[in-house]
Amino acid sequence: MTADMLAEIAEANRPEQFTIMDTATGLLSASPAVSHLMVRGSFADGTSDRLSDIDLVVGVREPDYPDFTASQDALIRAAFCQMLPGWLDTIVPPFGGAGWVHLIQHQGTLYQLDLYVAPSGRIHEIQARTRGRIIYTTPQAGEPDASDAERAESFARSMLDAQPTAASLITELLVLAHMIHKRLARGQRFMAYKEAYQFTDAARGLARTGLAPRTEYLRWYHLEETLGETPLGKECLALLRELTDLPAVPDGTTLPRMLDIVLRLAALAGPDALTELQPGIDACLSLI
Amino acid sequence: MANQLLAPSIGSQVGCFGHPGLDPLIERVRHEALTVPTAYATGYGEYQSGGWDTLSLLNHSGDPRDVTIGDVDPVPTTLLREMPATAELIRTLGLQVWWARLALMKPGTFLWEHRDYTEPGVSGTERHRIHVPLVTSGSAFLITGGHAVHMGDGRIWRLNPVHVHGACNMAGPARLHLILDCHDSRELERLRSVEELPGEYIRALPEATPEELDRYVREAGRLTRLGFAQQAERHLLRVYFSHALPYAGWAYDMIADIYASQGDAESAAHWRARKTRTLGGA
Numbered sequence: 001m002t003a004d005m006l007a008e009i010a011e012a013n014r015p016e017q018f019t020i021m022d023t024a025t026g027l028l029s030a031s032p033a034v035s036h037l038m039v040r041g042s043f044a045d046g047t048s049d050r051l052s053d054i055d056l057v058v059g060v061r062e063p064d065y066p067d068f069t070a071s072q073d074a075l076i077r078a079a080f081c082q083m084l085p086g087w088l089d090t091i092v093p094p095f096g097g098a099g100w101v102h103l104i105q106h107q108g109t110l111y112q113l114d115l116y117v118a119p120s121g122r123i124h125e126i127q128a129r130t131r132g133r134i135i136y137t138t139p140q141a142g143e144p145d146a147s148d149a150e151r152a153e154s155f156a157r158s159m160l161d162a163q164p165t166a167a168s169l170i171t172e173l174l175v176l177a178h179m180i181h182k183r184l185a186r187g188q189r190f191m192a193y194k195e196a197y198q199f200t201d202a203a204r205g206l207a208r209t210g211l212a213p214r215t216e217y218l219r220w221y222h223l224e225e226t227l228g229e230t231p232l233g234k235e236c237l238a239l240l241r242e243l244t245d246l247p248a249v250p251d252g253t254t255l256p257r258m259l260d261i262v263l264r265l266a267a268l269a270g271p272d273a274l275t276e277l278q279p280g281i282d283a284c285l286s287l288i
Numbered sequence: 289m290a291n292q293l294l295a296p297s298i299g300s301q302v303g304c305f306g307h308p309g310l311d312p313l314i315e316r317v318r319h320e321a322l323t324v325p326t327a328y329a330t331g332y333g334e335y336q337s338g339g340w341d342t343l344s345l346l347n348h349s350g351d352p353r354d355v356t357i358g359d360v361d362p363v364p365t366t367l368l369r370e371m372p373a374t375a376e377l378i379r380t381l382g383l384q385v386w387w388a389r390l391a392l393m394k395p396g397t398f399l400w401e402h403r404d405y406t407e408p409g410v411s412g413t414e415r416h417r418i419h420v421p422l423v424t425s426g427s428a429f430l431i432t433g434g435h436a437v438h439m440g441d442g443r444i445w446r447l448n449p450v451h452v453h454g455a456c457n458m459a460g461p462a463r464l465h466l467i468l469d470c471h472d473s474r475e476l477e478r479l480r481s482v483e484e485l486p487g488e489y490i491r492a493l494p495e496a497t498p499e500e501l502d503r504y505v506r507e508a509g510r511l512t513r514l515g516f517a518q519q520a521e522r523h524l525l526r527v528y529f530s531h532a533l534p535y536a537g538w539a540y541d542m543i544a545d546i547y548a549s550q551g552d553a554e555s556a557a558h559w560r561a562r563k564t565r566t567l568g569g570a
Contacts, residue, residue, distance in 0.1 A: 031515035067510050074507050078519035078526070081396025083459050105395050105460050279427030283395070283459030 016107055017043070017054050020080070024056055024113065027079050029136045033064035035120040040132035051182045053112035057095075057132060059123040062144040065152035069098060069117050069159065076115070080104040083280040087171040088159065089114065091198075095129070096122040098156040101175050103284060110178060110287040119152040120144055166270025169206040170277055173199060173262050174284050180255055181288050193249045196258070200243050203262045207236040210269025232268055239265045259285065298433045298490070301451045303483035304443040311442075313380065316373035318422045321390055321464055324370050328392050331355040332399075335566060337522065339397030339457075343367055345374060345466075346388035357387045357469060359415075374466065381444075383418065384471040391467050393428065395460025401431075401528045401539065402566040404449035413471060419445040420466040427458035434532030437490045439465070446476075446483060452536045452567060456529050496531035505542050512546055517555075520546065537563045 021039070028034050036059030042048040043055065060068045073086045086100035097118035104111050118126055121144040127134060144152075164172070176199040183192035204220060211233050212226045223240070227233035243261045246254050263281070266274040274281075307314065328341030329352075343352040346362035354365075362385065368375055378388055393399075405415055421441040429436040432453040439445045447453070457463045470476060496504075504527050511520035524539040533539070540563035547555035 027516070027519075033514045064514065068514060071507065071510050071514060071516070074511060074523050075516055075519050078511075078516075078522040081459065108395075108461065280459050282426045283461075286461065 037136035038132040062148035062152040167273035329353040337398040339394035382475040387469040393463040399455040418468040423464040
């Protein structure tokens with residue numbers, strides 16, 4: 001009796017990420033293209049908390065890999081309350097596929113759904129490297145054809161090699177803001193530092209992409225010369241200066257300032273993308 | 289900017305007016321609407337993505353969970369009896385209301401492209417729908433005539449829902465409106481005489497190019513082939529909310545065509561029939 005009641009209470013307090021995982025696994029396992037589903041990260045390790053992101057690895061049969069990866073954003077948008085288009089994850093280690101970070105709203109809270117789409121043949125290697133837990137396998141999952149496997153991985157590489165756009169960089173900034181918010185809530189100072197740097201770097205990328213997309217200089221090199229020739233560029237540089245002047249380790253008051261600066265920067269360097277993404281940005285800001 | 293600057297067809301479909309003097313009462317209605325109702329009822333499943341729920345305040349039976357509207361001699365529901373400020377607001381507006389309800393639209397919800405007042409017994413005389421926004425979301429829009437209209441709070445909105453329209457709350461928070469279906473009347477005419485459609489609430493959707501339309505159809509076909517038929521349907525139905533489309537019911541036709549091209553005649557027929565049911569003779 002006591003155990004049953006405790007189980008009932010535990011079920012009532014089940015972290016909402018499991019509801020999202022249920023929906024995602026139900027959705028993905030219905031596809032004949034999907035051979036495996038694997039949970040990795042803190043949920044697989046048993047170290048999750050109520051802020052944890054949901055890390056799913058989707059094994060996709062090699063012949064279907066290009067179509068599946070090209071469809072994953074539309075799929076998540078149709079199945080969840082997706083706030084912004086998925087951001088092509090540049091943080092996840094290279095596992096032979098490509099990953100996307102989706103910010104989704106569920107029950108009034110913002111969650112991060114990380115979907116790593118891997119060719120089926122890579123799943124066991126990824127499992128070994130990440131200590132992930134496979135939660136779904138199709139009985140027919142077998143060895144892929146070598147040429148299909150090469151085509152799938154080549155398709156994944158081509159996605160990762162694509163140049164970021166203003167829209168993808170604005171999305172990256174919102175994803176990073178969500179991550180930093182989580183780090184601050186958990187008191188993870190070093191991770192907050194690392195992600196704040198990445199945030200600043202993405203802001204720099206947004207200025208370059210919007211105003212000097214064809215420059216031969218990389219990253220922070222010659223930024224003043226490249227952007228500083230026009231009033232618009234000078235304004236962007238001033239905003240980047242404002243951003244880099246903030247403390248390297250953000251706190252609860254720094255994060256809103258960081259967001260305010262990059263949204264002003266986006267209005268200058270990527271106005272069309274900002275307009276397109278504005279409803280999702282506003283909704284994210286109300287939840288971060 | 290008043291509605292004379294906009295396409296006349298939009299102005300005849302939707303408009304709004306301020307409610308000077310009613311603010312304190314509406315604030316009490318908001319408090320009631322957020323605190324009194326409990327479980328909302330889901331109706332009109334075919335018209336929506338899920339997430340749009342209502343409770344009736346005036347209907348034929350007095351049961352708030354009877355939510356399929358009809359032109360009736362309305363009686364207050366048990367819910368309205370617990371919401372005196374709301375009853376007072378409905379009385380004060382002085383409209384000939386034949387159905388009243390609270391409508392909750394959760395984040396990520398879509399009321400697909402459709403026409404209203406097609407229910408049995410609801411036809412003939414001129415009717416209008418009044419929306420009183422109680423809680424709104426910056427990503428909640430009414431879509432009609434290739435425009436997105438944000439029904440902002442602080443105003444009362446009129447809609448003529450016999451025209452093709454849809455509604456969405458893309459990213460939340462949850463939107464809560466008091467909705468009154470009413471006959472044309474002298475009081476409504478009086479309100480309409482001061483109606484406007486300020487530019488801050490409306491934006492024209494970009495016209496979808498043939499290439500964009502092809503891309504959406506290709507993406508939906510790909511989703512269907514991958515086993516995600518329902519998501520493919522939604523992918524196409526959602527285009528109505530981001531683009532002005534070449535004609536009413538484009539998404540319904542494209543979904544039917546995809547099923548037909550894949551040899552699924554039954555699903556194709558279902559979507560053609562659904563188009564007729566939800567859009568009528570549009």
